[in-house]
Amino acid sequence: MTDTTQPARSADDMVAEADTGARNPSARWQANLIIGTCIVWSLFQLYIASRIPGVVAQATGMSIFANIVAQARFVHLAFAIALATMAFPLFKSSPRDRIPLYDWALMILGISACLYLVVFRFEIADRPGLWSTSDIVMSCIGMGVLMVSVWRSLGLPLVIIAGAFVLFAFFGGYSEWARNITNYGGASLSKALGHYWMQTEGVFGVALGVSTSMIFLFVLFGALLDRAGGGGWFIKVAIALLGALRGGPAKASVLSSMLTGMISGSSISNTVTTGTFTIPLMKRIGFPAEKAGAVEVASSTNGQLTPPVMGAAAFLMVEYVNIPYIEVVKHAFLPAVISYIALLYIVHLEALKMQMKGLEKPGRHIGPALILILFLSGFLFLGACTYGMILLRTVLDGFMTESVYGGLVVVAILYLVLVYFASRYPDVAMDDPDGPLRAPRLTPTLLGGAYFSLPIFILVWNLMVRTENLDRLSPSLSAYWATIFMIIVALTHRPLKAFFRGEGMGAATVQGWRDFIDGLILGARNMIGIGVATGAAGIIVGTISLTGAHQVIGQVVEVIAGGNIWILLILVAVMSLILGMGLPTTANYIVVSSLMAPVILSVGAQAGYIFPLIAVHLFVFYFGILADDTPPVGLAAYAAAAISRGDPIKTGVQGFAYDIRTALLPFLFIFNTDLLLIDVGPLKAVFVFFMALIAMLLFAAATQGYFIAKSRKWESAVLLFIAFMLFRPDYFLDQVAPKYVEATGPEAVELIGTAPEGDFVRLTITGPDFDTAQMRPTTISIPAVPGDPETALSDQGLTVFEENGVLLLEEPFPGTPHFETIGIEYDYYGDDPVQVTMVQVENDRMPKEVFFIPALLLLLGVVAIQRRRATQPAF
Structure with a gap:
């Protein structure tokens, strides 16, 4: 890698500055302190995710073990602030080879402000809202150190956004325009800081809670998989599958970035992980530097949109949208997949325009038609696997009533079998991108690391598979068990392969422990920015609620x-x-x-x-x-x-x-x-x-x-x-044909009763805005009750009555389905009444898919015209 060593190092430096920390102390004790803190943080997160604290608390009668879990988000942020302070220099001119004195002071202050909420939690609980002087002082310190930590680890954008919201919390009440919109008159120092720091409405809110309970485990899982060699295996499989096609390295870049991006928490590190290998290859087959980099960038950023992790945003959506995790994955799946296939097609078109070729490949050549068949059949295979997992779990229910021992036996046997087959082939290792332009054979590459798919299989199993007797696990427990198995893989796959090959196991065992420790360190370092960012983002959420x-x-x-x-x-x-x-x-x-x-x-x-x-x-x-x-x-x-x-x-x-x-x-x-x-x-x-x-x-x-x-x-x-x-x-x-049948006045009530069961009825509500007193409309939907419009309305807590040909709406009671929308948004006691101005019921129309026919006929016409001008095969 003579030609690319320096650029790769520059890219790694960029990842360090953006994700993991650019400081590398020369003093051994300082470097060990950073490494040790990372290891302890990772082990702490594994500990609180397990059931050990509850078991220990029940066995010993000491509630301190259970309280550790309850107070985990405070400890989580303390770790993030400590590592941000030690690993990221404060200024560009700050030393990178040592931790200066002011950073030690900031670290101690930040940790103290977080742990203050743990040590004095009972006293704080006895004075909710009545914050003492020490509460306010520690809140000021915590907010200040947090913002500094965000600045040093993520830059100014989030600091500016969060700072603007803090200023609004203090001074927004002075703006008459803003006050008229929000009815907010401003907050005192005590009220605002207590809201941000002393409660779970601001910094320690939902976002940091999700970071503590779920995100860390998924990031740690990805770090362990990468350090054990799974990331390299993804890249090699992609090169083996697509490298021999026209523009193959670019297509392999797309596929490998999708695979690593599904479990990665950062598009930047994803870019460097796969790009260090694929970008030089793309350049060598004819891609200009900017297009080679752009393919990798587009692939890596799209990885954050791909289930199951989606850059950890999937787990936040569970909380914000209030739907099960499996539903988030289902809704995000199709757009992400067709977007990636389209990117593969764009890369193919670029290769056609530049008349590129693929990499040489030993053995049988896999054509694009076969790859397309394999890809499309992959969806059927995934469906069959899912159905098979459900059947298997149903069978295992008989001897897994209170435990998962049966499943563990099955997974252990499968793991040993896959490792045995992997030992028959050379270890999967990254080639020199400046070496011969050759794609590896698919079979030995695929089997050489197939056991890396088992932890992902366990993750998907626990998240998505459910039977009558066994429910899906929560995302945090799913990630925990997948991570535990990934740790086992990291520790054992090298020694086991050495054993099956009849080689010495000592060096392989040592390397396995290094992979494990490196994974713990990388997982924690990757979480530094996420930890402080979720805390700072909580300031924005807290300001909105305040x-x-x-x-x-x-x-x-x-x-x-x-x-x-x-x-x-x-x-x-x-x-x-x-x-x-x-x-x-x-x-x-x-x-x-x-x-x-x-x-x-x-x-x-x-x-x-x-x-x-x-x-x-x-x-x-x-x-x-x-x-x-x-x-x-x-x-x-x-x-x-x-x-x-x-x-x-x-x-x-x-x-x-x-x-x-x-x-x-x-x-x-x-x-x-x-x-x-x-x-x-x-x-x-x-x-x-x-x-x-x-x-x-x-x-x-x-x-x-x-x-x-x-x-x-x-x-x-x-x-x-x-x-x-x-x-x-x-x-x-x-x-x-119009989408809805519409009615106003008394006829609107009758129209509600004509909607078939399972449909929804749309109601347009118009009334004076509670804050501005100006008339404005809004639209809501209610489930239909065929033939009984009064029941359909009353089931939703809506009371409608006719007066002079107009449908008037009474104020919904608190707790009814639409109270949080139309109930608090309108003034029901003003001079202008709130009305139901229109009712819409879906019209009975022909299927919209009919318009696919002329579209496809038009497409055939374009194909016929362009085929006459084609100068090379389409694939």
Whole structure:
């Protein structure tokens, strides 16, 4: 690797500065202190995730062991602040070879402020809201050190955003405009700091709780898998599978980045992990430096959108959207998969335009048609495996009533068998990207590390498989057991292979322990930024709960959008990109979802749109992630450019150009929720997948200006039109027949009773806003009760009565389904009454899929025209 050593080192430095810490003390005791703290933090997280504290507490009668778990988030942040202070220099001029005195002072103050809440928890509980002087002092210290820790580990963006919200908490009441919107008159120092630090409404809120209980374990799992060799195995399998195809290294970059990105918590480290190997290969087969880096950037950022981890945002969505984890995975799956397949297609089109070839490969050549068959059959295989796991678990129920010993036996046998087969082949190791341009054979590469898939199998099993007698485990317990097994793999796979080969086990055992320790260290270092970021993001969430600040942002966006839903969505997308710049995935999601998701929901309802909550959260999440490759910040683009020696701005621009297809998806799935598999059965899900995939590939071909041959402008326009017809057939159906039957006045009540069972009825409510007294509409939906409109309304806590031909609405009672929306948003006792101005019931129309027929016929026409000009095979 003579040519790429320096760029890779520069990229690693960038990862250290952004993710793991750039300080490397020369004093051995300081270096050991950082390493030891990382190890202790990882072991602490494993301890609290297990059932050991509860067992010990029950056996000894000492509640201190159970209290450790209850107070875990305070200890979690103390570890994050300590490591941020030791591992990240405060200024560019700060020493990197030692920890200066002021950092020792900051570390002690930060740890003290966190552990103060543990040591004096009983005294604090006795004076809720009546904070003492020491409470306020420790809160000031904690907030200050936390913001410094965020600055040094993540840069200024999150500090500026969180600081702005703190200023609003103190001074927002002085603005008459903001006060009229939020009814917030300002907060005293005691009230605000107590809200932020002394309670679980701010810094130690839901975000930090999820970081403590779930995110750390998944990050640790990924770190152990990488250090044991699983990350390298992913890359080698991708090269073996796709490397011999046209533009093969770029396609392998996409696939390997998807595999590592599924369990990675950072698009930057994902870029460097796979890019160090794939970017030089891409350059050698003809990709320009900027395009090689851009392919890696687009692949790595999209990994944060791919289940099961999604940059740890999946677990936050469970809390914010209040749906089971398996539902989050289901809704996020299809957009992520078709986005990745489209990126593979874009890479293929780039290779066609530049007339590239693939890598040489020994043995039988696997053609693109066979790979496509393997890929598509992979979905059937996954489905069969899932069904098989359910059957297996059902069988095991008979002797697993209170334990999992039967399952452990099965997994242990399978692990030994896979390791035995792996020992028949050479160890999977990364080749020199400057060496001969050859792709490895698939069979020995796949079998040489197949046992690395077992911990992932266990993770998926525990998260998704459920039988009558055994429920799915929580995400935290699932990650815990998967991590425990990953530790076993890291410690034993090398000695076992040495044993099966008849070699000495001593060196292999030592290397296994090194992998284990390195995984503990890397997992903790990767969590530093996430730990302090979730704490700082809690400041934003706490400010919103204290002041209603999101209403101010919503008012501004609403005024600019002027009620136009498309302008609103574009504004939110741009603001999500801006807010997401320079933030890690987890903090990114917390910030954009807290600020932007309520805006889409409220303004959309006023415009007559009822968006599913998960669709809105995925919308803002997608654009927050795309900030990772958006200039001028785009940290992943800078990391890729450091490896490719290209221009980072051009790399970011090209990466975003590749990601246009990803930026398109949120605008589509928020209107066509079939893409999120909402209320879609298994057979229809397969149909939706294939049609959406065709549409996405056509969109990619149109944006690249190349389909079967180089496209003329009108052909690209036609391809875009066909893609839109396949993505949004309901738009064309709406032009032919109205989507809803509408009624007002007394007829509206009768219309409610005509809706069939299982459908929803839409009610447009208009009344004076509680804060501004201005008349505004909003739209809600209620389940239909066929033939009984009064029951349909009363079941939702709605009381409607007619007066002079107008349907008036009484104030819903607290605790009823719509109290949190229309109940607190309208003034029911003003001069203008709250009315039900319109009722809509879904119309009985022909299937929207009918419009797929003309779209596909039009596509055949484009194919026929372009085939005459084709100068090379399409694959």
